[in-house]
Amino acid sequence: MFQNTSVIDKTYKKLAIQVSLNGLSFATFDTLLNKPLTLQKIEIGNVSITSKIDDLFTNAFQNHPELKAGYDEIIIIHSNNLSTFVPTALFDEDYLGSYLQFNTKVFETDFFAFDELPNYEMNNVYIPYVNMNNYFIDEYGTFDYKHANSILVQKLLEVSKNNEERKMFVHVSDTHFEIVVIQNQKLQLYNSFDYKTAEDFIYYILFTAEQLQLNPENFKLELLGKITEADSLYSMVYKYVRNVAMLDVNTMQNQFSETENREHFILLHS
Numbered sequence: 001m002f003q004n005t006s007v008i009d010k011t012y013k014k015l016a017i018q019v020s021l022n023g024l025s026f027a028t029f030d031t032l033l034n035k036p037l038t039l040q041k042i043e044i045g046n047v048s049i050t051s052k053i054d055d056l057f058t059n060a061f062q063n064h065p066e067l068k069a070g071y072d073e074i075i076i077i078h079s080n081n082l083s084t085f086v087p088t089a090l091f092d093e094d095y096l097g098s099y100l101q102f103n104t105k106v107f108e109t110d111f112f113a114f115d116e117l118p119n120y121e122m123n124n125v126y127i128p129y130v131n132m133n134n135y136f137i138d139e140y141g142t143f144d145y146k147h148a149n150s151i152l153v154q155k156l157l158e159v160s161k162n163n164e165e166r167k168m169f170v171h172v173s174d175t176h177f178e179i180v181v182i183q184n185q186k187l188q189l190y191n192s193f194d195y196k197t198a199e200d201f202i203y204y205i206l207f208t209a210e211q212l213q214l215n216p217e218n219f220k221l222e223l224l225g226k227i228t229e230a231d232s233l234y235s236m237v238y239k240y241v242r243n244v245a246m247l248d249v250n251t252m253q254n255q256f257s258e259t260e261n262r263e264h265f266i267l268l269h270s
Contacts, residue, residue: 010072011072012032012072013030013069013070014072015067017067017077018079018267019078019129019132020080020174022043022174023042023043023044024041025042026039027039027040027267028071031072031073036254036256039264041264042064044056054135057139074144075146076144076146077148077266077267077270078129078132078146078147079148079173080129081193082127083147084099085123085187086114086123087122088122089121091123093114096125099125100125106127112126113125113147115150117150120154120157124147124153128145133145146270148266149178151269152266155265157187160185163182163183163184164183164184165183165220166212166214167182167219167221168180168181171225172225173225174226175196177192177195178190178191181208191208198233198235201236201237202236209241217242219241222245222246223247225262225265226263234246246262
């Protein structure tokens with residue numbers, strides 16, 4: 001299990017692993033053709049940061065030989081709601097924890113990291129899963145890692161080019177969701193909310209719209225992540241927001257279904 005650094009030994013393959021407290025998913029890529037080859041999801045239910053994680057990873061490596069192949073590039077994607085975006089003009093690498101203390105409880109022992117989005121003049125400050133990184137260090141030696149929302153926001157900014165109207169995107173996970181509001185490649189709002197019911201879900205969407213003076217009769221809302229038109233979440237949003245749709249993923253030309261492309265949008269764009 002290693003990353004290839006020799007030109008002679010190159011495999012032209014990349015491995016991306018997205019980790020959360022609900023499990024992990026991974027994809028392999030052909031870097032020459034720039035296309036995904038495999039996609040796999042492994043769920044364990046919501047767990048604490050310390051329990052079952054080692055068992056999950058151990059079982060995953062035993063049952064999925066793709067995780068043990070050689071790759072030129074390996075990236076670990078941390079998926080949680082412990083992140084915030086900071087404009088470059090206000091960013092100081094020596095005070096990472098201070099940016100997060102406004103929206104999450106931080107401790108002196110926390111490890112902070114950040115991803116640069118230089119094309120959009122901002123950084124995403126976040127708390128990665130240190131114990132998970134340590135596990136992958138033992139398995140792979142070296143790898144890159146990012147926060148899931150860095151990939152999400154950057155890709156949504158890219159697809160909003162030349163779009164003058166404000167649009168809201170909502171990315172759904174098992175226990176939380178992200179709201180991203182963009183206008184012509186400018187991030188106007190990013191926030192993450194915990195939810196348990198469809199009522200929680202629509203409340204935060206409508207509250208955010210109200211704060212931004214977005215009329216539910218007019219603004220466009222696109223959904224992605226772990227959601228389909230058959231879900232109660234979609235039904236609830238459809239009841240209150242006139243222009244709601246699932247994110248168009250037709251440009252993601254691969255062998256996976258539209259549902260898989262939406263659910264694994266971040267992983268497949270890593």
